[in-house]
Amino acid sequence: MALKINKNYKKIKKNYIFTEINQKKSNYLKNNKNAKIIDLGVGDVTRPLNKNLVEVMKKALDEQTHTKTFKGYPPEKGYEFLKNQIVKYYKKRNVILKNEDVFISNGACCDVTNILDLFENNIAVIANPTYPAYYDSNFLQGNKILLKNLNKKNNFIFSPKNLKKQSYIIYLCSPNNPTGAVLNKERLKQWVDFANETSSLIIFDCAYESFISDESLPHFIYEIEGAKTCAVEIASFSKMAGFTNLRCGWTVVPTQLNINGNNLNEMWTRRQCTKFNGVPYVVQKGAYFSLTKKGQIKCQKNIDYYKKNLKILTTCLTKLGIECFNSMHSPYVWFKCPHGMSSWQFFDLLLEKCQIVGIPGIGFGTAGEGYFRFSAFAKRKDVLVACERLKGIKKD
Numbered sequence: 001m002a003l004k005i006n007k008n009y010k011k012i013k014k015n016y017i018f019t020e021i022n023q024k025k026s027n028y029l030k031n032n033k034n035a036k037i038i039d040l041g042v043g044d045v046t047r048p049l050n051k052n053l054v055e056v057m058k059k060a061l062d063e064q065t066h067t068k069t070f071k072g073y074p075p076e077k078g079y080e081f082l083k084n085q086i087v088k089y090y091k092k093r094n095v096i097l098k099n100e101d102v103f104i105s106n107g108a109c110c111d112v113t114n115i116l117d118l119f120e121n122n123i124a125v126i127a128n129p130t131y132p133a134y135y136d137s138n139f140l141q142g143n144k145i146l147l148k149n150l151n152k153k154n155n156f157i158f159s160p161k162n163l164k165k166q167s168y169i170i171y172l173c174s175p176n177n178p179t180g181a182v183l184n185k186e187r188l189k190q191w192v193d194f195a196n197e198t199s200s201l202i203i204f205d206c207a208y209e210s211f212i213s214d215e216s217l218p219h220f221i222y223e224i225e226g227a228k229t230c231a232v233e234i235a236s237f238s239k240m241a242g243f244t245n246l247r248c249g250w251t252v253v254p255t256q257l258n259i260n261g262n263n264l265n266e267m268w269t270r271r272q273c274t275k276f277n278g279v280p281y282v283v284q285k286g287a288y289f290s291l292t293k294k295g296q297i298k299c300q301k302n303i304d305y306y307k308k309n310l311k312i313l314t315t316c317l318t319k320l321g322i323e324c325f326n327s328m329h330s331p332y333v334w335f336k337c338p339h340g341m342s343s344w345q346f347f348d349l350l351l352e353k354c355q356i357v358g359i360p361g362i363g364f365g366t367a368g369e370g371y372f373r374f375s376a377f378a379k380r381k382d383v384l385v386a387c388e389r390l391k392g393i394k395k396d
């Protein structure tokens, strides 16, 4: 009998959107050898790691040369020193967690998709547009997907108001990728109440929480009463501490989180012990440093740098008459394509006329058509050159 293949791989788009963008960029460079492309596409950091953090990692690496301090496999759920520090990080926002609630991961994207291992045949509620991994992973797993359209009218935020009262896997990302919208406490409370009432699970992606400027806005879902019985939270050192290459994040699965009598913390522990061998000690040492007082000051410097980039980009687009949304608490600017262009038309125009790469809104879902996303994780000099070049998109 022939092997049975997951047919959903045949039905999904051939390329992941970020891969498609990088391919288009490479093809353009093949045909235009001297082009100096400015990449405001995939949200990848450009600021180098700070020296103190690297010193801490070097020391940790050096420990591996001594019998006494050498380490073998890391614990599947992470080292206690890092979990302690994460628990302290939450305490600053009056969230009380236990070390057992926290699982160290190799980044938010992996856990946001791997968490589906605990479920089968469900309905996932996902925003449209959305971070594409939510959609793709649910599609590949064969879940039904209920898309909730976001637009200018609803401020790129959706609520549980019109959802039928049944159990769902609900994806929330705040600050949102790609739209930059942030859920305030009231909005988040609506979701927590709905999830508790319907035995749904919220997967809360807070990978961009460190970009929130208004301290009255929630960084973590557990700032909302009742969240520990209906939500897992997925966080990352990638954008906060520049770990896109080092790979480290954390996932919170509170010990009191039960779905229909099943304890998710126990299930996730079982899953991780079987399928995950942990994050390297050296990397966890660096992650630990980034959460210390000194480390946080250093991280904040880079976050401020990216936020300034974003301000420069948003001001430039606005001056060109382009409508920008929600760029206060995010490293991304989400905007309407000028002159009624479609997302891909604008992508092509930008590449041809300005040699700038961004992400077409439709790449995040059908409701993103006619919109576009720039990442501010670029070098300042490139952002300034991009602003000069963008003047070229004005209609002649």
Ligand code: MLT
Residues within 6 Å of the ligand: 018, 041, 042, 043, 044, 109, 177
């Ligand atoms: C993005 O560009 O949306 C993300 O940074 C890519 C990622 O985190 O996977």
